[in-house]
Amino acid sequence: MLKFNSPLEAFLHWESNAPSLVFLNQPIANKTISFTYKEAGEEARRMASALKAYNLVEGDHVAILSKNCAHWVLADLAIMMCGFVSIPIYPTLNANSINRILEHSESKAIIVGKLDNFDTQKEGVQDIPIISVNLYGESGGDLWENLVEENEPLQVLNRQIPEALHTIIYTSGTTGTPKGVMHTVSNFMESSHILPPIFNLPQHLRVFSYLPLAHVAERVMINAGMSLGGTIFFIHSIDTFASELEKTQPHAFFAVPRIWTKFREKILESLPQSKLNVLLKIPLINKLLKNKLKKKLGLRDAHIVCSAAAPIAPSLIEWFQSLDIRIMQGYGMTEDCCVSHFNTPIDNRIGTVGKTLNNVNAKLSAEGEICIKNNCLMKGYYKAPDLTAEVFDDEGYLKTGDIGEFDHDGFLSITGRVKDQFKTDKGKYISPSYMELIISKNTDIEQVCVVGSGIPQPIVLITLSELGKAKQKDKLIESLKETVAQMNPTLENHEKIEKIIIMKEEWSVDNGLLTPTLKVKRNSIEKIHKAFYIEWFKMNNTVIFE
Known part of the structure; x- marks a missing residue:
């Protein structure tokens, strides 16, 4: 793998050495628009000239508000070419959150790309220039297309130096107010150089980009793609996700646990478990079926299939492994630029997040908190x-906020979050994470949140999967009761589950109960439902419909 000093240097290498290679594939309506490395360079240089015309100076901050799309990457390149700092914003945030980030980051301009409804968000953008991409139906401020047409390509590009501030990534906020994580150019290149060799990613790989580019993991994946002269494929919409993934057959596929749950759910809708079990026992059909399912899921050519960002149930990994789909669980965070722990194809232990990566030091505090030191830690908030001082210890280790333990072979298991622990009214502390993993084995359940502050025993708040919604009520209740009956004997007395509450409302990004990376926002859920805990606890039924 070639090594570069900056993302821009990586792009310029392939622009010079493989100009006709397709870099970006953007489906729109009933067609696909492609940019070669040469075409992307031309467009980004013209936009860089346009940005310079706003009287911005080197080091100024420019925000990007957009779903993943070709113009997100083009905007990022243009920002790099000018020597500006990018401020990515999650495309699902409301006007107030957008305004808070723009003001806090001191952004001097914003590029608005592919969005569902910018009309509901634009109040959050005040007193700075807006550049909108008309291709995606946006027309506020100055049009990207007009600026590209009116400006000549920037001739003298900024040379990104390793120690320069590259981006400020605002955390998705499972707890508290999002914080701006500062990463340098060298941080991203360290991450982009360490991860691809571990997974044997090929040169000119196919990248399927759908997780938010405002998140560090997807950003690292794009940078790795640029370093390897890859082609990046985007999706038209959530409705076309499955067909576009199947068409792309990427060389690497990264998903959060909820997506793996959805994949299993879709397979079982058309092929019930009982029938699947029978087919997998027939030698010839077994192989054909597995190959067909891998191709249908878009995983036929995947060198690595990953799950991270939140805990995934070992039973779910084992289920996919029965189909010859090996999910590697990993661990990283915005603050350490994703370089921490990972299972690998040659060293994988289900139920763990893998061993400490090379060039990483890890330790546990006296309280069991995981602490990380690597060469791409954030420069601060x-x-x-x-806040920055609070998350680093005296030896310069990042305090992750996660509780974990290492086994004798060096594999790390995450056992909880420091801030997720709660105390029942018996004075007993509960760490809910591992309990939630056990409960999530039940395929009738979509999302889980174990709570219990102020009541004698913990209770479980759940939302139903499509399989659960399709079940008769009595069958559903029986299934959930059985899960509790099987689980409770394995728990300490103070941990035993008393009730399961089925929520009326789905938990989603739109209603603020999931982060943009689809993690449950425990604080937000508790804020809404805590007043009902005692009432639910006193009810006679084990399974309660909200």
């Missing part, structure tokens, strides 16, 4: 020196 933007304009928050006190």
Whole structure:
């Protein structure tokens, strides 16, 4: 793998050495628009000239508000070419959250790309220039297309130096107010150089980009793709996700646990478990079926299939392994630029997040908190020196906020979050994460949140999967009761589950109960439902419909 000093240097290498290679594939309506490396370079240089015309100076901050699309990457390149700092914003945030990030980050301009409904968000953008991409139906401020047509390509490009501030990534906020994580150019290149060789990613790989580019993991994947001269494929919409993934057959596929749950759900809708079990026992059909399912899921050519960002049930990994789909669980966070722990194809232990990666030091504090030191730790939280000081110990290790343990072979297991622990009214502390993993084995369940502050025993709040919604009520209740009956004997007395509450409302990004990376926002769920805990606890039924 070639090594570069910056993302821009990687792009310029392939632009010079493989100009006709397709870099970006953007489906729109009933067609696909492609940009070769040469065409992308031309467009980004013209946009860089346009950005310079706003009287911005080197080091100024420029925001990107967009779903994943070709113009997100083109905008990022243009920002790099000017020597500006990118401020990615999750495309699902409301106007207030957008305004808070723009003001806190001191952004001097914003590029608005592919969005569902910018009309409901634009109040959050005040007193700075807006550049909108008309291709995606946006027309506020200055049009990207007009600026590209009116400006000549920027001739003298910024040379990104390793220690320069590259981006400020605002965390998705499972707890508290999002914080601006500062990463340098060298941080991203360290991450982009370490991860691809571990997974044997090929040169000119196919990248399927759908997880938010405002998240560090997807950003690292794009940078790795650029370093390897890859082609990046985007999706038209969530409705076309499955067909476009099947068409792309990427060389690497990264998903959060909820997506793996959805994949299993879709397979079982058309092929019930009982029938699947029978077919897998027939030698010839077994192989044909597995190959067909891998191709249908878009995983036929995948060198690596990953799950991270939240805990995944070992039973779910084992289920996919029965189909010859090996999911490697990993662990990283925005603050360490994803370089921490990972299972690999040659060293994989289900139920763990893998061993400590090379060039990483890890330790557990006296309380069991995982602490990380690597060569791409954040430089701090933007304009928050006190918060920055709180998350580093005296030896410069990042305090992750996760509780874990290492086994004798060095594999790390995440056992909980420091801030997720709660105390029942018996004075007993509960760490809910591992309990939630056990409960999520039940395929009738979509999402899980174990709570219990102020009541004698913990209770479980759940939303139903499509399989669960399709079940008769009595069968559903029986299934959930059985899960509790099987689980409770394995728990300490103070941990035993008393009730399961089925929520009326789905938990989603739109209603603020999931982060943009589809993790449950425990604090938000508790804020809504905590007043009902005692009432639910006193009810006679084990399974309660909200």
